[in-house]
């Protein structure tokens with residue numbers, strides 16, 4: 568099938584057409600075709616840059632401040648420790664099914680609970696064709712444990728500078744870098760943390776970056792550290808991501824859904840929530856971070872735009888203002904290359 572419209576490519580949005588056969592893009596062109604099978608905005612599948620699928624099973628959250636809810640020794644940690652393995656795995660599977668239904672092709676998870684935690688998500692992932700990057704977290708902070716975690720995962724995803732001994736975190740970061748693995752950490756979510764210490768860790772990305780001053784933004788921009796924002800999770804704690812400041816400093820902004828118990832891992836819901844909850848005069852900044860909901864270079868050496876050989880989605884909206892089309896409430900369907908309007912048989916998958 569041939570689709571005319573606005574196409575999100577590696578170099579940004581361009582007008583033209585794509586050809587899709589058997590669910591795979593086979594041709595991308597800057598020329599429109601006569602009599603297309605569909606029109607709209609063609610985008611890649613989504614990529615969720617920050618999840619904690621492990622707490623998806625928790626349904627009732629007490630009203631507690633951030634540190635007592637998700638900090639060390641808090642409600643979430645106790646819930647994870649006392650939960651039955653099968654219930655936790657079922658919660659993760661439910662989130663994985665939701666990601667599939669909402670067109671997310673990959674994600675980066677912060678997996679708590681050391682080696683045991685890794686085993687649980689490995690079980691949950693069985694039978695799922697999703698590109699999962701799992702960042703593990705030490706429990707004992709001993710070298711042997713960290714070595715095993717790095718062998719079995721894609722790197723470390725650490726709670727926060729204020730939650731652990733800095734020397735332990737630094738050792739974890741150095742071990743991850745030496746082995747070519749990722750190192751990521753939440754930063755300045757609840758309180759302002761030390762950007763000097765952060766830079767010493769040379770993180771591949773940081774999450775939140777809210778309670779920051781001008782010099783922090785500047786330092787993170789200069790060090791070229793991507794920032795993952797999680798708007799619905801922030802809103803739960805009465806906070807907002809600093810989109811305007813991040814964009815103005817030229818920082819690479821990506822989007823994730825954070826704790827499964829707070830927000831379901833649905834990227835469309837996440838970015839559209841951010842757009843609609845942003846004052847109209849600042850929405851242009853959200854439009855500028857749009858590519859942060861797709862897969863980025865650097866983590867997997869993959870480009871962010873539509874490419875031949877990969878599947879694509881169609882936003883059924885006029886393509887004159889593609890950013891507004893994607894961020895508004897238009898329907899999004901997979902381009903399968905078969906069936907009327909590119910729509911395949913209804914997905915009968917259930918959770």
Ligand SMILES: [Zn+2]
Pocket residue numbers: 617618619677753774825826
């Ligand atoms: Zn998080």
